[in-house]
Amino acid sequence: KRQAPNLVYLEQVRQHLSRLPSIDPYTRTLILCGFPNVGKSSFLNKITRADVEVHSYAFTTKSLYVGHTDYKYLRWQVVDTPGVLDHPLEERNVIEMQAVTALAHLRAAILYFIDVSEQCGHSIAEQVKLYESIKPLFTNKPLLVVCNKVDVTPMDQLSEANREALSIFEKNNVPLLSMSAVTDEGVMEVKQQACDTLLAYRIENKIQAKKVDSILNRLHVALPKTRDEKVRPPCIPEMVLQKQRLAELQEFKKKLEKNLEDELGDDYILDLKKNYDLPDDIKYDVIPEFWNGRNIADFIHAELLQKVEDLEKEEALREEAGYYAVPKIEIDETLQEIKELAQKIRDRKIINRNESRISRQSSKPTTPRTAPARARGRSATDFRNRMEDLGVDMEGTDEAHFTKTRGRARSLTRSQSRTNVKKPRLGSMQRSVSTSRSQSRLPRNQSGVRDSSMQLKLKQVAHKAIAKKVKKQGLKGEADRFIGTKRPKHLQAPNLVYLEQVRQHLSRLPSIDPYTRTLILCGFPNVGKSSFLNKITRADVEVHSYAFTTKSLYVGHTDYKYLRWQVVDTPGVLDHPLEERNVIEMQAVTALAHLRAAILYFIDVSEQCGHSIAEQVKLYESIKPLFTNKPLLVVCNKVDVTPMDQLSEANREALSIFEKNNVPLLSMSAVTDEGVMEVKQQACDTLLAYRIENKIQAKKVDSILNRLHVALPKTRDEKVRPPCIPEMVLQKQRLAELQEFKKKLEKNLEDELGDDYILDLKKNYDLPDDIKYDVIPEFWNGRNIADFIHAELLQKVEDLEKEEALREEAGYYAVPKIEIDETLREIKELAQKIRDRKIINRNESRISRQSSKPTTPRTAPARARGRSATDFRNRMEDLGVDMEGTDEAHFTKTRGRARSLTRSQSRTNAKKPRLGSMQRSVSTSRSQSRLPRNQSGVRDSSMQLKLKQVAHKAIAKKVKKQGLKGEADRFIGTKRPKHLYAGKRGIGKTERR
Structure with a gap:
């Protein structure tokens, strides 16, 4: 017990050191x-x-x-x-x-x-x-x-x-x-x-250090010695020399695709079919496309494409006319209340069913007949209160059928009239309120008990004895009478039932792989996250028009670039502090904090989710720390209801924060599939680039590169195999050599013209020369901006800018400063001091309550009072409060205890000297009629301190000399303990006997 505070302190020190950074x-x-x-x-x-x-x-x-x-x-x-x-x-x-x-x-x-x-x-x-x-x-x-x-x-x-x-x-x-x-x-x-x-x-x-000279002295550069004066040229293989001679003898050089591109310029076309191992007459034929064993080209004719366009136009007209629109079922308020009440009743039934099953599975002992009757758990009042909690109107149900119960008086009188045995018991039953509460025979634990105080004392003694027995024999409780095998089957059943419930709960949890490629969808409730998940994966998540349809994490899988991707749909998150979020919202916060994935933050631009765009941007700012070091994309959903170009200026200003932070802003509609695949592709590409960049920065890259090996083929024979160049390419090369001029590059033109050179990008436009250099008109909202520019426009803009500058210089937009006078400043300083004093008092009170020191005995001297009117007046004056004229204030007066003391003195006449000392003392708590043993015969505090030091030295000397564990050690042992030497010797080990 004495080591417990030290161990607690050491654990606190260990935890504090573990929180310090490792530098x-x-x-x-x-x-x-x-x-x-x-x-x-x-x-x-x-x-x-x-x-x-x-x-x-x-x-x-x-x-x-x-x-x-x-x-x-x-x-x-x-x-x-x-x-x-x-x-x-x-x-x-x-x-x-x-x-x-x-x-x-x-x-x-x-x-x-x-x-x-x-x-x-x-x-x-x-x-x-x-x-x-x-x-x-x-x-x-x-x-x-x-x-x-x-x-x-x-x-x-x-x-x-x-x-x-x-x-x-x-x-x-x-x-x-x-x-x-x-x-x-x-x-x-x-x-x-x-x-x-x-x-x-x-x-x-x-x-500059001293160790450098000693290190340099230990260095030695080894140089090879000349064996003889014979010249040994480098050894070059014969095959390499032959290739060099052939290259020198060849009249032309093989041209690469890069050289062809430089020669032909804009006329260059990458031709991959010229190297096909096919005859020239069929090398450039169109490859037929087959489906189900049939050539598609055999079924295509001129009228087919026209018919397809007509069908698409007809389908578009039907969609615009609302032919496929699903009618919305409007639910009135009464039907909604009935549905909510039915759901509450179903939940209550499930809770009652679970409580009943748990009570049936309980292994507690049954109540004996002599025990007091248990109070009835159900009554009409409880039933009425539960129904009112569920929303049922219970007015006028005072005479309903559930308030009436069948009486048992008739059956009792019949059973009593059948026999005349045990008349005292029948009398006690008639006098009691109900037969279940009557007890004609006292139980064993109440026989011979005088009153309730004696019964309470006996309970305390019995509890101590039972606790000692349970601790000594290792029982589970006072009712433990079990003596059996090591693995009883009838006791394993509750544990197996609990383990089965745990297994079922774990099987319902989503299977999320934290190491695979993952996309996380987050945002306010009802912004379209589950709809997007259903579109790009095979998941079938429930989707409704009200909030919090998704109450847990859902996982879907999709494929992109021959890779498997994991998409996690999180419940909606509301904009309030972290400690106020419920269990459903904390699932989304946990997924965002612990999964390394690409984040797709969804915004409902139509505001049908019940939150404005500004509120959704505010939620993004509040959970922004969860997006640190993760790829982030913002998706504006439901653009089919409110297109992006129809947003108000306030909403555009709210969304501009993403452009400032270099966050991609995408738009889509889960209803019309507009932009859904684009959002998926950009999110996957962003995460792939992020993962590749992290792998390159990791330490394992260097070890992987060191394992790479470039294999070079060995020469099979000395046969010369020149490269195969098509005849068409050779003809083009000969024509290029015969041409007198060479195509000039922009670099050559720049060198020729010098400072007069201007980069002309329009000269290669595929347009007629008369319109090639025309100015491209700029359109905005379907109108040409050049139509609205006139000569006076720029002058008006300059005038407005000058007028605005004059206003700023005149202080038109300046914010007036609020001047605080000296009195208000003193009041604020005094209030701050009072608040600081309150905090100090609160901390001192908490520390004093946490103290584990023993209570003061009655024989100890009374502690001096820590508070008084003088101290209170001094503290108030330190804080700046005027305390003049407060001599008769209420805080200077205290209630006297003379009346209570005189009453207690008048009740007895014994021990008059003690009463005299009590009357002379200020309060009864300070009176001491008998000194403790360690203070009797002691003159003053200095003598008491000296006696303590002498006693401590004497005890320490005794403990050290006799090898005791402490001053309370009274153990006297023997060299041959009887419990080890008594009895017969068996066939076991004898090293202890």
Whole structure:
């Protein structure tokens, strides 16, 4: 028991150490530092496989995070530190001190990040000032300054003041790099330069170290000695020499398809049939297409295609007229309520059936006859309450049939009149309220019991005895009388039933392979995810027009590019905090978090799902952290109801966030099949490219390439086999050699014309020369834009821009600042202090409640009161409250206890000295009539402390001398214990006797 607190503390220490990041101080390390929210974690996620949480507010990173990357076949460690603010060292909190500690103790390259867009809430001058304050931590370490978020504010658009602030790095010869973690601009360049800088720094330090000379002395370069002066030329096989001579003797050279393409230019056509091993008269014949053993060309005639077009037009007219439209069945409100009530009754029946089956399967002992009757579990009131919970109107049912029960008085009087035996028992039955509660004979556990207090005391004694017996004999409970075999069959039945239920539940779960190619469909309920799954796979998922039709994960399979693909349909997710989501929504969140797959986020542009486009975009922003390091596509469904070109300006503005984040935005309709296959193909291609890129970046690529072997055929004989070139190709080559001119390329024209050269792409257009260089009209919404441009239009635009600039200079759009006076500021500061005080009091109270110290005995001195009116007045004055004139306030008065004390004193006249001490004391809790043994004869506290030290030394000496386990050890053992030496000796081992 005494070791339990120590073990708990050690477990807490172990858990805390397991949460700390594993940092190797001797490996190649890059440290990222700077103000909060400047892009350090985003850079870490880009160059490593780490998945650090990234948000738009400060101090998202509250501890050190470590990621690993590869560069030049070496392993690199990247440490992301929490943000540091510009204030003195003693004012920094625990989060900031982690970054300071890492910068001070790790030998690594430092990447100091600066937000040039100032979206982090700090100007560039403030960030440079922070660099100056923590500059001593960068001593003797490679340093690079990274300007992030150049996609928002490019470096060439910085103001003069910001450029002047950044010029300090150029003066100190510190490299100044620029990048954007959103568009990936410059990310790889920053990583490469940082790694190269650290490599050069480590090599330079090793060269300057003392160990370099000893290593160089151990190096030895072995040079071969000349055996003789004979010249030994390189050995070249005879076959290679023959081929070289034949190539020199040949008048023409075999031309490749690339050479033919360069010669013929636009007239070149790739001809794959010229190398066919067929006669020339049938080499270019059309290959017939057969189906079911018949040539399709035999059944095609001129009128067939016309008939097919007519049938397609007729079918399109029928669809437009609504010939195939399914009529919608409208359900009124009354019928809907009846359906909901019927569903509730069915659920209640299932619950009652399960409870009845569980109660029948229970193996508890039956109730003895002498036990008190169990209260009736069913009554008319309970039935009426359950029906009202289900929505049934129970008014006017006071005289209904279920409120009446058959009486048992007649049957009882008949049974009593048949015999005159045991008249006292019949009398007790008549006097009782019901026959089930009458007990003429007391049970064994109540015989001889005086009252309820004695019965309670006997129960406590019996419980202790039974618990001791159960613990000693290893029983399952006080009713355990079982003495049997090791594997009784009648006790295995409940376990087997439970295992069968577990097996059935596991068989109903979807079979998801986490390692195969997977597409995950997510979004609001009723946006078309299940319909898309039914279209591209063989799954038959239930689809309805109301939300949460899909209540669990469904898996379908499809084929693309001869590969098997897995498509997971998730339940709809609503936009509320994670802790408020139910079990159905958490299945979708779990699939998005743990499966490495391509995400298809569905948006209902028709808003028939009950949520606007803005709400659906907001849900995308809330679950965006689940899409990290995964391919993402946004699919706009139901474009057959609301086409994309008919969206309002507000909805287009809401959807523009995907274009800004470089997320593909696709459109489709699961009803008309418009764009369904395009969405499937682009999602599969995106995931394939992502998986290939990850495999190339993995370590196994180099080992696989090392196993590749290029086999070269060996020469069979010395027979010359020249390449077979068709006669037509040879004729074209001879014609090309005879031609006097050569086709000029754009490169030749550029060299001839020099500065006058202009790239003309229209000269090769397949158009007549009189219309080849016409201006292509630009159309928008079916209208030519050139028709709406006139001479005054540009002038009006310039006037409007000037007017807008004058308004901005005049402060027309400036937001007025709210000035807070001194009184309101003091009130806010006082309120903050009160809130802080409340938090401190709450924490102290929780710590005191969690204390496991023993309670104070009655003989101990009373503890001094921790609260008083003076302390309360001092605390209020510290908080700024005026406490003058509060001498007679209610908090200075306390209730006296004189009345209760005098009453208790007047009840007895015994022990008058004790009563006298109680009257003289302030309260009864402080009176002490008898001192404890360890304080009797002790003069004061100093003498008591000295006696404790002497006793402790004496006890420690005794324990050490006699080899006891502690001061309470009273064990006296024997050298020959009787239980090991008594009795007969058997045939077993005798090493213990």
